[in-house]
Amino acid sequence: MITINDIAKLAGVSRTTVSRVINSTGYVSEKARKRVMAVIEETGYVPSQHAKSLRTKETKIIGVILPKISTDTSSRTVNGMNSVFEGIGYQILLTTTDLERQKEIEHLRLLQNRQVDGIILIATNVDQALVDEIKSSKVPVVVVGQEMSGVPSVIFDDHAAARRMTELLIEKGRRSIGYIGVDEADRSVGVQRKAGYLEAMAQHGIEVEDAWMEKGDFSIGSGYEAAARMLETSSGKVDAVFAATDRMGLGAWRYIRRHGYDIPGDVAVVGIGSSETSRFIEPALTTIEYEYEQAGSVAARTMMQLLQGEKDVSDKKVLDFKLVERDSV
Amino acid sequence: MITINDIAKLAGVSRTTVSRVINSTGYVSEKARKRVMAVIEETGYVPSQHAKSLRTKETKIIGVILPKISTDTSSRTVNGMNSVFEGIGYQILLTTTDLERQKEIEHLRLLQNRQVDGIILIATNVDQALVDEIKSSKVPVVVVGQEMSGVPSVIFDDHAAARRMTELLIEKGRRSIGYIGVDEADRSVGVQRKAGYLEAMAQHGIEVEDAWMEKGDFSIGSGYEAAARMLETSSGKVDAVFAATDRMGLGAWRYIRRHGYDIPGDVAVVGIGSSETSRFIEPALTTIEYEYEQAGSVAARTMMQLLQGEKDVSDKKVLDFKLVERDSV
DNA sequence: CTGAAAGCGCTTACAG
DNA sequence: CTGAAAGCGCTTACAG
Known part of the structure; x- marks a missing residue:
């Protein structure tokens, strides 16, 4: 595996400099940048996210817990989230509980271990055990589909x-x-x-x-x-x-x-x-x-507010609905 | 954040010992194990996967690239994979391309950066660019749904x-x-x-x-x-x-x-x-x-063979089909 | 503008 | 049965 040290050596600079060009932080001379870029290009080097996360405590991954992946509801919600996250370099890690309640709690824990930056839960219940787990979470949690007092939630009326x-x-x-x-x-x-x-x-x-x-x-x-x-x-x-x-x-x-x-x-x-x-x-x-897409994008935006440490994040967003009258009435 | 060092201190042992009880490797006296377990229980400590992966080069995560998450096909395939992975401590990281071909390649790259152990791609094409990307992948790739010579694939007849x-x-x-x-x-x-x-x-x-x-x-x-x-x-x-x-x-x-x-x-x-x-x-x-569930489980099992370095992994598994005759003929 | 050094939280030979 | 030490690949003050 090729690391930042290899790049530094090949480009004849320190790994500090390589890090700076990768992340475009601090000053780097145009000449050094060019050389480093060239070497990265040649070698196809990609930084290890693990090492990076270990240092920065940030993963740029948002965990999403779905009750079921096969439904229209889920896919539309995920699409809404994607539309927000994609532009700002965040990725989604999807898990599914297949409607088993116990797994909502399990996955909440698993995702925290994976050190995601935040978790969006499409919830199917408001059991006390679930609420407790959410409240004791190390990372911000946004709930979609159920109202939970004290927890930021996106719900339908x-x-x-x-x-x-x-x-x-x-x-x-x-x-x-x-x-x-x-x-x-x-x-x-x-x-x-x-x-x-x-x-x-x-x-x-x-x-x-x-x-x-x-x-x-x-x-x-x-x-x-x-x-x-x-x-x-x-x-x-x-x-x-x-x-x-x-x-x-x-x-x-x-x-x-x-x-x-x-x-x-x-x-x-x-x-x-x-x-x-x-x-x-x-x-x-x-x-x-x-509007499931909207639910997704609102949840994503709420998550970003939380991540940026905004204070006045309302813990309840109620979305609209539309009556679709067809032939069955 | 609570780390292995905190646990070691609280339990009055070295962090080597803590590591040993967490992973149940090597010898640990019953007394030490008990103490460490107790402290872990109390503190709710969970090891950092990043640090662990950085050392072991293993993540126990399999990336899965889906063309679309809302379809029966996708969910049934994922369920099949889950049934295999769940039992052996592997997790699935799901991504979706929303049918954009370019994204299959993009996600292949992103997943490698996330250091997944392997990638299962539900493919929709066999473009040369895709095949090249797969062949140059650092981690094993299993393809479902398309036949690609030289790449392990699970296909239907x-x-x-x-x-x-x-x-x-x-x-x-x-x-x-x-x-x-x-x-x-x-x-x-x-x-x-x-x-x-x-x-x-x-x-x-x-x-x-x-x-x-x-x-x-x-x-x-x-x-x-x-x-x-x-x-x-x-x-x-x-x-x-x-x-x-x-x-x-x-x-x-x-x-x-x-x-x-x-x-x-x-x-x-x-x-x-x-x-x-x-x-x-x-x-x-x-x-x-x-049988999409079967496609999923076969793909998962093939992945495990690859991960265990088995030599004679056939690069083509053809699955059966069933004719379902209903009223429209 | 650049680099040496410390440190993130783990695991794993190695020595005892 | 146990621990000290090295090292995984990064970033980031700090000093120059």
Whole structure:
């Protein structure tokens, strides 16, 4: 392996000088710079990041923890972050928990050991253990997708989005609106969205029946099952199904079509997330679109503020949403 | 920051001993080990990977270059690699080129600077510049998805898969089979699949008309456009469309349905890749399923062989495929 | 404008 | 079973 010492020797200067030309710091004569550059070019030398980091305590790497890499959500968020980091010489180190909660904590630790400069976590829960781990982190952490008091977070207005969607359904004349939610450990999806739905229903004086409330686990299959239970127990009384996520909405959509109901004639189906498949099916799913790219870039910019030691970094940025009305209502 | 020296002092031993208990190497008395462990526990000490790597020249990190993170293909491949690496203490550093070819080379360089132990590249082309970069790499490189002579690669049998699919269409009585391919810089998708299609056609004595051959760019939209051109110029003569990828197949599917044709009554549509959406639409798309998880795990295992300096690592592993017949034929 | 020297936090022969 | 010392490849005051 070729090192800074080799370059120094070949260029006939000290390694201090080589370091200076590499980093363009301090004074270096034009002649020395030229010679060093030439040698670097010839040899294809690249400085060891480890040695450098060991000295400077900086890695220019931001660790990103994703729940799942295969989703639109993840890729769009990462793209948003990339757009900010790329220009300023930062790199992203991606890890994925594959939806295992325990791994969020594990990866938080692993990334710190790798000496990343900061960590952006796309969170799926607000467990106390997670919050504790974040608060005791040596490096700045920015959370996306969940609100955590005292931790800089970028979130969507899940409550308002769900309320708006429910109102659309009510405007369209639906009254018996079933809801497919998820576990409440996920505050954003499990709690906020449900609250938005319930609030809209209450405001319009519609009493929500027990049989209308179902729960899934984010998967398409669980949406299918939930729709089945809902339509069986309330014996076809439901005239709309609101799924907290597009994937579960897709499952519900499939159950409903398979069992001879017309969408939206008999039952309307809506989701949240604007996935590719939701746009593609016929009738296309009405959904809420979140600006994931923006979430990514806002998170990245927040991280940079933290890294630059800015004091007044607000610990909560709420992003907008857009209602996308399609054929399923 | 707390270092190995602090631990040594607190535990009343030398840092050599601390190093030994951390890495479980050499002899350490039970008493010393206990004391050191206790101190590590209390302080929450974690060794600096940079310092460690600087000494050992090992990082236990494998860099992975993905063309796009949002696809099923990518996530399944990464999962396959994870299943191998997780057990043996290796971590994955993910980067994405977002389909820009130049970035494959750039990332190859960046990862080497980060001193990863090896690089797995999910390749989209076999440009000479790329091959050169790979061959001059300081660390082992394994390529997935493209055949590169002299470079260990894991590939699918694209030629056989396309031929098999074409034969299915012919068995079903189709004769005028249109083909939507991609640029030939991509040997696997652009060249091999087309060759398989052409071979099957030739073997069955069907002459392929110019108007049946179209080209797209992997996107859904390009499949739509290609189908449009195909059905217009050959004035409805085509009775099947074979798209080299599911996404383009989806586009074709959409065009065909929108223009009043029945699938599969008037036109059959098939793809390759087994994407989620392809399964979900009605009629569901007939496709080829590749074992991406297996590709990932095979690539990971090949990497480990390379890292362990094994001599007889075959530089070409060809994976199987499965024909998934659904409603679109 | 340039270089010698110290030091970042580890591991690993070597000697005991 | 244990420790002193050298060294991995850099950067950065400090002195000239």
